[in-house]
Amino acid sequence: MEIGQKFNQLTFEEYFYYVDNYKKYTDFNTLGLYRSIVENVKLSLKEKIDVREYCHLTFKKTFDFLQLKDPKVFFEISTLGQELTNGDIVKIWDDIKINQQKILKDKKIRHRNFGIYSKHNCGYENCVWNGLMIKQGSWLADGNMHFTDDKNKYQQKLNSEGRKSDRKKERQIISRELDNN
Ligand SMILES: [Zn+2]
Incomplete structure (x- = not known):
């Protein structure tokens, strides 16, 4: 099965569905999933943080690899909503x-x-x-x-x-x- 839509178009509820069912989808891409959290305009900041925390329950190890594979996404996702000096x-x-x-x-x-x-x-x-x-x-x-x-x-x-x-x-x-x- 394919998801057939861009992750950055997903609703808050759909993120939870696709994370729970990711094994069913041949085009599921973990990096794309995390990247979409930054890009998705449908989600509030609070929802983005909730989605991140839910994704981490399944994909935290993959997420850590993003420090090498895509440090920009890693930084942005890690610091969502934080005020940084x-x-x-x-x-x-x-x-x-x-x-x-x-x-x-x-x-x-x-x-x-x-x-x-x-x-x-x-x-x-x-x-x-x-x-x-x-x-x-x-x-x-x-x-x-x-x-x-x-x-x-x-x-x-x-x-x-x-x-x-x-x-x-x-x-x-x-x-x-x-x-x-
Ligand atoms: Zn430089």
Whole structure:
């Protein structure tokens, strides 16, 4: 059987149905499921968090792999609804980097096809993504977008917003930055 509709179109109730019955569907994709939680405009923030927690009951282990396979989605899903300081953001990305190395070192994983990864190195000392393993061809893999003006603009915005000590705005800015990459 196939689901026949995009995950990001699902209603709150449908998420629970498809998670319960995922084995029946040949086109069920766990990464797509998690990604859709961010994209789905039908869900309130509270519902998104409830769906995430329900997905974790079945797919938490797969979710942890997203730190390597798609760290952007991992970050966004993990921090849903949270107001993050700069310090929080740095800590989360540092943890992701540590966990990426653990995943890569795991012998069982080494034999799977996880693609080719390279370290993010944009040249900015304080970049939160320095040392982050990036799958080639994925977000931020082509450093150029981030390399030039974007990074400066981002840092300037973060600094000016930070002065207003509005944590919510910082969170929105980094979300936007991540979306643009
Ligand atoms: Zn960077």
